[in-house]
Amino acid sequence: MTHDQNFKNLILDYPRQAIALFAASEARAIDADARVTPVRQEQLQERLGERFRELDVPLLVEWPDGRREAILFVIEEETEPARFSVHRLAHYCLDLSELLDTRRVVPVVVFLHAGAFPEQLALGGDAGTYLDFRFLAYALPRIPARQHFDSPNLVARLNLPNMAYGPEDKVDVYAHAVRGLTDLEPDPERRLKYLDFIDIYAALDENERIVYRQRYPEEVAEMTRFAERFIQQGLEQGLEQGLEQGIEQGIEQGLEQGLEQGLEKGRQEGIGLGEARVLTRQLTLKFGPLPEAVLTRVESADADTLLLWSDRILSAKTLDEVLQ
Structure with a gap:
């Protein structure tokens, strides 16, 4: 997945927090009554050329009671500042202004890497x-990470690894990003999704992961407990769905056969909700980056084996003790 797509997902999942961080001067006027919705790209494709479609994450802020005029935020992520085209952004904003019949357009560019623009x-x-034509620029490498260590804004916490810090602070930056995710995001699916986001941009090596586990054992234990709960929740949900389907099938095909098929389907669906991925995350948090052979074993393991390995992970001191 590209950096551009990572940031699109982030902005679409957390639009208010993204506006509050990347366009703070304009965000102050957006109160709780405002409605923030993405402008569907399908509405733009016929009007705009193919080269513009990947540029944008347009967010329309509206007040249902009509007390304020709607305002459009156009947020672009630019990985390399040298590739940024202010002409292209200006052209795109003018097209959007005409298309949506508004002059209230706020262009925002988030720069991921250092450089002039x-x-x-x-x-x-x-x-x-x-x-x-001017725009709001948010150059992540120029923002001191420590200023956002305790931020209540989840987008800020997730982007700590992209901000400015010394090599000696890298593990602490990673820990505060993970802590922000566990404190501010209750949804288990999104926790897993954005733990990947943090990992991608922090890119801890094996030694740094060892330091992290030693320095932040409570966070490691919390993520392990969360992963186990996620596995159990997925299995129970799958079993319940399978049982219901089995009962329905049993009416037509025989109750006993239907229940058996339903239970088996439920067990498979439960495992299919992410257990292999969660176990991989547990193993990585505890033992560091995993060899390719281990990843292959986890991905190909059956349901019973994955559950057995998940039970062992808390007490095991080595990777071999888990997978024996």
Whole structure:
């Protein structure tokens, strides 16, 4: 998955927090009554060329009671500042302004890597400037990570690894990002999703993961307990669904056969909800990056084996003790 897609997912999952972080000066006027919705890209494809479709995450902020005029936030992630085109962004914002019949458009660019970039586009002649286009720039590598260690904004906490910090602070930055995820995001699916986001951008090596486990044992234990609960919840949900289906099948095919098939289907569906992925996360948190052979074993293991390994992980001191 590309950096651009990672950030699109982040902004679409947490639009208010994204606006609050990346466009703070404009976000102050957005109260709890405002409604924030993404502008569906399908509505833009016929109007805009293919080269523009990957640029945007447009968020429309509206007040249902009509007391304020709607405002459109256009948030672009740019990995390499040298590739950023202010002309392209200006063109895109003008197209959106015409398409949605509004002049209330806030262009925002989030820069992932360090580097110089143009901060405005001014077109004119000798007598004056006739187009002056500016945008809000949020250069993550220029933002001190420590300023956001205890931020209540989940988008800020998830982006701690992309902010500025010294090599000696890398493990602490990772820990505060993970702690923000566990404290601020109750949904288990999103926790798993954005733990991957943190891992991708923090990129801890094996030694740094060892330091993390030693320095933050409570966080490691919390994520392990969460993973176990997620496995159990998935299995129970799958069994329940399978049992219901089995009863329905039993009416037509015989109750006993239907229940048996339903229970088996439920068990398989429960395992299919992410147990292999969760176990991989548990093993990585406890033992560091996993060899390819171990990843293959986990992905190909059956339901009973995955549950057995999950039971062993808390007491095991080595990877071999889990997978023996």
